[in-house]
């Protein structure tokens with residue numbers, strides 16, 4: 001199965017989806033967004049990264065910044081902060097360049113490495129898009145964390161690939177239904193920029209947003 005371009009979802013949404021399905025739906029289905037300190041820092045990092053030359057060539061490396069990527073099979077599109085092409089005998093052919101090149105997507109993050117796989121899933125999804133675009137295999141992706149100034153290499157495993165495919169498939173199903181799932185409030189809610197919009201304390205009581213609105217409408221004089 002392939003998706004048409006008008007059905008594409010934003011690839012970067014997978015990190016929201018992995019953090020909390022409801023957060024993803026609030027942002028990507030209901031178009032709700034609210035900055036907090038963490039999201040604002042992330043935005044600054046990406047502006048800094050994309051404010052650079054599009055292509056840099058150094059020795060055996062060619063770095064392309066802000067590269068558009070997509071996957072017809074997963075129905076997603078987005079942008080790689082950087083893709084590093086390195087000369088390699090078993091690499092791919094690049095239009096207008098001599099020789100063969102290996103492919104490494106690099107995603108920049110403001111914080112530090114996390115226990116959860118949300119960043120690794122985004123990096124894996126980028127690698128899978130590049131595989132589809134260049135008809136090649138990308139077994140590794142990288143995450144660069146500004147807080148620790150460190151690069152983490154992500155092995156693009158079958159397990160991560162399956163989670164990426166399953167997540168995008170669920171995201172498409174929710175998006176098509178226009179449905180924002182309810183989830184159990186957790187510790188994550190304290191770090192969530194949408195906490196006020198999501199009303200997790202109401203969900204805890206089993207009360208829906210509609211119940212809340214009706215109740216408060218009735219309170220009106």
Ligand code: SF4
Nearest residue numbers: 020023189192195198
């Ligand atoms: S407040 Fe909690 S349940 Fe609501 S979107 Fe954020 S993380 Fe998810």
